[in-house]
Amino acid sequence: MMTVRPRRLALVVAPASGESFASWVDRMALRNGCPAWAIIEALGVDVRASSDVRSLAYGVVTMPETCRAIEAATGVSSEVVRGMHLEVFDGSVLDLAGVRVGDKESVRRAEGREWVQFFGSRVCPTCLAASGGVWLVWWKLGWAAVCPEHRTLLVDLCPRCRVSVRRGPAGRPARLSRSRMPAPLRCGALLSGAVCDQPIPQIGTSSVSSKFADQQQLVLEVVTHRRSALIAGQVVSAGQWFAALKATAMLVRLGVPEVLPLLDAPLDGQGALAAEVGGQRWNRAGPVGRFGMAPRTALVAAGLLAVALEVAAAESESALVARLMPLAAAARMRWKERRPDLLTQVATCAPSNVIRLVSGSVSRRSRLRR
Incomplete structure (x- = not known):
């Protein structure tokens, strides 16, 4: 049976570059x-x-x-x-x-x-x-x-x-309403x-430094495959790169509030991160869902992105370990004996497996329960 396609619309708007x-x-x-x-x-x-x-x-x-x-x-x-x-x-x-x-x-x-x-x-x-x-x-x-x-x-x-x-x-x-007209500017x-x-x-907006703008541009270029993704100087796939960023962000959240002084973020950004972590409801995934959820605000996303990119930008595997260890130490202080000792594991494992270790460790809900 032949599929009948809709008739060509008389008035068509050309899609803008990158439009949803x-x-x-x-x-x-x-x-x-x-x-x-x-x-x-x-x-x-x-x-x-x-x-x-x-x-x-x-x-x-x-x-x-x-x-x-x-x-x-x-x-x-x-x-x-x-x-x-x-x-x-x-x-x-x-x-x-x-x-x-x-x-x-x-x-x-x-x-x-x-x-x-x-x-x-x-x-x-x-x-x-x-x-x-x-x-x-x-x-x-x-x-x-x-x-x-x-x-x-x-x-x-x-x-x-x-x-x-x-x-x-x-x-x-x-x-999608049958009666209301769209209002893209409202x-x-x-x-x-x-x-x-x-x-x-x-709506008023908050200015950010050129560093934050450059970091967002880097993300967009990796997303669209216009720039290679690097972790500790090694080329990885875009999927691996973003998995590493998320793993680092989860480690940062585990260390709140002890990790806050280590972050290169303004005080309002640190406060937003602390408020988000403290106010997250535990869902069916337990603590995993709590620390692995997407940032609820652009301010928190910018702070987590800054830390994660700083870790990924390490020039060598040993430098990567060095940048992760303070975050792991803050997480260890926060969770004390109620969770695995990530600091010891990060310090002793093969550097090339560090991100995989962090990602795997923070996703085991049985080890993250209070």
Whole structure:
């Protein structure tokens, strides 16, 4: 049986470089004067049949046949369409293996495991204003902390409604409305039936040093394979590099508050990290989930990134060990005899296995319980 593809749309907006799929759909909806749901239906993307609908894995992964349908409807190539989804980062900063369109459980597991926001985003208000409402896909990553161009922290929360930016009604995943028009430059969160109309370009931002901006740029270049990933002077895959950064971040969290004086971060960043670690709820993964969760704010992400990159940038394996040992010592002080002695293990193991040791040790929940 022949598959009937949707008719080519008369008014098509060209995707901006690095734009997210949801952002592109919203801008197309505005150009066509209709709700985003109508555009999604015209593109041939499956949506739920309810008053407010969204596709499972919307903007996360897509199927080849969906990409072909969108190409037929818009003239935008399947490769570009896929590049607007988070799956473009699969195998580097994200592991989306097992995520399937229409499988709610697979999406839920991946969102809880990966350092990413499937249905939310951080944002640079200045970039958003300059582009007229283009939301970049990398803003969704857990390591997204700083705008390299404007050297400011990305925004996490709307200052008016205190809901995570682009997250949706009262913090729940946003759905595609059949009636409301998109508002890319406004918050748009639904609270008790009212829509928050906070203009995002008017949200104040905090300046950061050129060092933090350069570190974020490095991450973006590794994510997009424009720069080789190095650990202790050795080339590794992007996936290994980000696993090492996460392992180091987990070790830092284990050492809070004793580790705070060792961090090259401003006092507000140290305070944010301490508050996040102290306030995290223990989930079904126990302490593993607590210390392995994605940073909740750009400020915490920037602090963890600075430490992790400093460790990875060691010029040799012995230097790598030297940089990890103070972090392990702080973790040992914090956990005392209730956890494995990482300091001793780091000092005695083969340097090339240090990161693997740290990653493996902090992920064994049975050894991390209080």
